[in-house]
Amino acid sequence: MLDRLSTDITLRRICGWETRNELPSESTFSRAFAEFSKSQLPGIVHSALIEKNLSDQIIGHISRDSTEIEAREKPKKKENLKGNSDKENPKRKPGRPKKGEERAKEPTRLERQKKMPLEEMMEELPNKCDVGSKRNSKGYKETWIGYKLHIDAGDGQIPISCVLTSASLHDSQAALPLAEMTNKKVTSLYDLMDSAYDAPIIKEHSKSLGHVPIIDINPRRNKRLKEDLKAEAQRFKLLHFERPENNRYNERSNVERVNSRLKDEFGGRTVRVRGRAKVMTHLMFGILALTVDQLLRFFT
Numbered sequence: 029m030l031d032r033l034s035t036d037i038t039l040r041r042i043c044g045w046e047t048r049n050e051l052p053s054e055s056t057f058s059r060a061f062a063e064f065s066k067s068q069l070p071g072i073v074h075s076a077l078i079e080k081n082l083s084d085q086i087i088g089h090i091s092r093d094s095t096e097i098e099a100r101e102k103p104k105k106k107e108n109l110k111g112n113s114d115k116e117n118p119k120r121k122p123g124r125p126k127k128g129e130e131r132a133k134e135p136t137r138l139e140r141q142k143k144m145p146l147e148e149m150m151e152e153l154p155n156k157c158d159v160g161s162k163r164n165s166k167g168y169k170e171t172w173i174g175y176k177l178h179i180d181a182g183d184g185q186i187p188i189s190c191v192l193t194s195a196s197l198h199d200s201q202a203a204l205p206l207a208e209m210t211n212k213k214v215t216s217l218y219d220l221m222d223s224a225y226d227a228p229i230i231k232e233h234s235k236s237l238g239h240v241p242i243i244d245i246n247p248r249r250n251k252r253l254k255e256d257l258k259a260e261a262q263r264f265k266l267l268h269f270e271r272p273e274n275n276r277y278n279e280r281s282n283v284e285r286v287n288s289r290l291k292d293e294f295g296g297r298t299v300r301v302r303g304r305a306k307v308m309t310h311l312m313f314g315i316l317a318l319t320v321d322q323l324l325r326f327f328t
Contacts, residue, residue: 030054065305070312071190074319078188078213081323087182087216089276090239091283092206092225094199095291097192097311099174101157101302104194138229141204146212149205153193155304160195175304177296177311178202180210181283184326187315188214192308199224204233211237218242220280242273286318294318 189209223246234241247254290296294314
């Protein structure tokens, strides 16, 4: 950035410096970036931008997905992600319970989130650097060290809400916080999600907000259901029949394009800072620039 400012007169004047001698030092830039991270400045500006331009609009589809973010950090151990000790989370006795013994079933994160306000949901999500893994489009397993950025994107490839979590967190665990954040900013009709979000709680929550959830079915280990879905798809193809939900589900590619542009054009692949706050600031500057670019295309 400093090299660019020292040679690009136009950019330097836009940023408020007339000559190269007026440019701050690297340490000044670093302190400013730390202050931006502490105050979450780019996230606040992005929320204000969305509310100013889209709060009076009706967004047809909200597409939800996540993307991996590689970081130059050492991964934290899983037991330390929340910062809880073994005394706070005592281990359960192994084996089956004794006759007449009833063990209390611990609620899942989704079950707990149903009764939480947005602030508590966000506090409970793990956000330390760790190791994540997923299967790519060709079925091969990929792993990375860093974080996972969860994004809600509206029609026109416009990012609406973003949440940064640990890389190992399952996509479904961030669905309810994202939905609440997006619902406070814009009015939308349909929630589009892939099979990773196929859970009754997520569907019920979407309906409680007045939305229509369209989620790809996840057969999991149910071989019969998997075969039935495959046979049904073949019958529809034979009859040249397309369900309206399928046509709407195709709009989910909006969020995939947002993920791609963030990494290819707005710095998503070049994270050089450490710590969740600074990584989120780096990514949100990219999201902010991407949002402005898409809004200009949308309104012109």
